[in-house]
Amino acid sequence: MRTPWQSFRVDLGRAPVRLWSALGRLEAYGDVLRSLPAAAATRAPKWRDLAARATFAAEAAAAGQPFADPDAAAVVAALYGGIDRDADAGQGPLTPQTLCADNAALAEFARAAGLLGDGGGKGGGASLADQLAGGPGSWGRLSQLCAWLNGPEFEPEKGEHVQTAVIKALGAHLFLLRLAPFRHCNEAAARLAGYRILRTAGLPAAAAHLPAVHFAATAGRYGELIAEAAESGGATFAFIGYAVDGIAAGMRRQILELGAAQQANAWRDTVADAFDGRTRAGDARRRMLVEALDGEDAAVRIGRLRYLTPKLAEAYARKSAKTLSRDVKWLEERALVQRTLHGVRVLRAA
Template sequence: MQGRQYRETHPWIAFSVDLRLAPFNLWMLLGEACSKCEHIAGVPIDPASADELNLFYLAKGARATTAIEGNTLSEEEVSGLVSGTLELPPSKAYLGREVNNIIEACNSVLADLTQGRTHRLTPDRIRVLNSKVLQGLELEEGVRGGLVRSHAVVVGRYRGAPAQDCEYLIGRLCDWLDEGDWPAERLGTMATAIVKAIVGHLYIAWIHPFGDGNGRTARLVEFQMLVEAGAPSPAAHLLSNHYNETRSEYYRQLDRARQTGNPVEFVGYALQGFVDGLRTQTRLIREFQLGSAWENHVNVAFAGSNSAADSRRRHLALDLSSVGRPVAPHELRTLTTRLAAAYAGKTPKTVTRDINALLTMGLAQRNGKRIVSNQRALLAFLPIKATPE
C-alpha cells in the first residue's frame, strides 16, 4: 500500500467524491434524470415503435462511443449495421468491426439482464468488456483484449497510471463502487447508480488499465451500470452520445477533474448532457404515443363507415397528420402514394368535400388557406399560454 507509485504520479486517483461540494443545480439535474428514467421506463408504447426507438438509440450510442476514438462511419452507416442491412466495403471493414463490437456488447448486457443475470462490477468483468471491445481488431504488439497492460501508455497529453499499479487500481475501483460510502439511502438507488456510473467511467479513463479500448470500455461499464440499475436501454446510450457531441468539452472536463482531484464538476457536465438527452427522448416518445393515439382516434371516428369515400377520408386524416405541417388543398391529392391512388380520376370538388368532412368531424383545421391535422386536440392538458403581442 505504502509503495504504490500512482500515489505520487496520479494523486487525483483518490477513490473519493465529495458531493458536499456539488452545486444546487447538480441535485436538480439528478432528480430530473431519475424522474425521466422512471417515466420512460413505464411509458406504454406499441412494440414496433419501441423497437424503432431501441435501434435508433443503439445506433447513436455505438457510433458515438467509437467516433470519440476516431471511427468515421456515419450515423446512417451505423444504423445499417444495427439493422443488418449494410455490408461495408473491405476498406471500411475494420470500422464496422469496431462498431459491431459495441453493438454486440450492449446487446449481450441486455440479453443477460433479460434472463435474470446481472454482472457485479469486478476486475474480471471489466476485462471481459475490454475483450468484447477489441474482439477481432488488429492490435499493436503486446496488446490483447482483456489483458491489463504491462507498459506505459500516453494518450494525447495524458499518461495512464503506472502499469505496475493497474491491477490493484481496477480492483480498488470495483471495491469502492460496490462498498464505498455512497449516500444511497439519501439519494435513492437510481440517483446513486447514475453518479457511480459516471464516476466509474471517469476512473477507468484515468487509470487506463488496458493497452487499447480504454475509453470504449469505460463507457460500456457506464452503460452496464445504468441498465442494471433500471435505466431504460435507450436512455443508457445518452451519455456516450453526449460525450461525442461535446467532444472537446469532454476532454476538457476529464482534464479539469484531474486537476481538481474531485469528479463533481465532471458529474455535473455529464448530468447536464444526460438530462438534455432525456428531454429529447421524452419528446420523441410523446410523438410516438400521439401518433398511436391519433390513429386510434381517427379509426374510432370512422368506425362503421366502410364506403370508398369514408376510407379515402380516413387515409387523408392519417396522412395529413404524418407530414406535420399545413398543406395546400391542391397538394393533398399527391401527399402520399395511397392518396394519389385514391384521388386518381377524381375532381377538385372531391378533395373539397373530403376537406369539409374532416373539418366538420374535428379531424382537421384551416391554417389560412391551408389545411392542417387537428392532432393537437388530443393534447388536452397542455398549459394555456398567452400569445405575446
C-alpha cells in the same frame, strides 16, 4: 483506499446550486424514461449504433482513423446487446472479472480493426497478465474500485435513484481513466462500464447510451475537463456538471421523441378505428384525405385539400367542391379534423 489521484470518492457536498438543479432535472427525466421501458426500447437500435461508434472514439482518434464501418459498429453493438441481456436477467454488482471480460472483448475487436497499431500485442488467447497494465497491482485496484462502487456511498436515497446511478457511472468512468488498469482500451472500457451501471440501475438502453454519445459528440470539451480533473487533484464538479447537462438534454430529446411517437401511434389507431369495416370508394377517398392532411404542419384552406398529394388529386378529379365539403364534414363528425379560420387541420388529442 488511495490512488495517486485521490481516494475513491465523489463528494458533492460543496457542489454548486446549478449542478443540483441539473441533477433534479436528470431525476425527473430519468423517472419518465424508466416508467416507459417498452417505448424507450423501440429507440434503442438508433442509440446503440451511435454509442457503438462513440465507444472507440478515443482509440480511433489516437489511431488516426475514423470508426465508420457499419459492420464494425454492429460488432460493438453486440457487446451492448450482451449487457442488455445481463441487465434483464438481474445482473449483480460490478466485479473485476466483468470489467476484465469487457476489456478483453473491446481489445480483441480494436486489435482486429487496426485501432491498436503495432503495439496491439497478443490477440485471442491473451492472458490476464498480458491484459492488465500493472499485473496484480491493477487487479487489486480494480477490486478496490468495484468495492467502492458497490458500497454504501451509492445506496440511493428516496427520489434519487437515477441521479445516484449517473453519478456512480461517472465516478467509474473517471477512476477507470485515472487508474488505466488495462494495456489497451481503457477509454472504451470506461464507457462500457458506465453503460453497465446505468442499465443495471434500470435505465432503458437508449438513456444508458447517452453518456458515451455525449462524450464523443463533444470530444474537445470532454478532453479538457478530464485533464482538468486529473491536474487539479480530482476536482470533478466541472466534469460532472458537463456530463449531467448533456445526459439530461439527451433524455429530454428522447422523451419528446417518444411522446411524438406515442401520439402518432394513437392517431393511427384512431383513424383505423374510424374506418374499420368501411370499404366503399368514398371511405377510401376520405381516409386518403385525412392521412394527407396529417402530413401538413398548418391548417390547409379547403380549396387546396384536393391537391395535397397526386393520388388525392386523382381521387377528387371528377368530384365537385360539394363532395369535398361533405367529406370534410364527415371527418369532422368523427373528430378527425377541425375547421379553423385558417382552414382545415387534423384534430389530434393533446
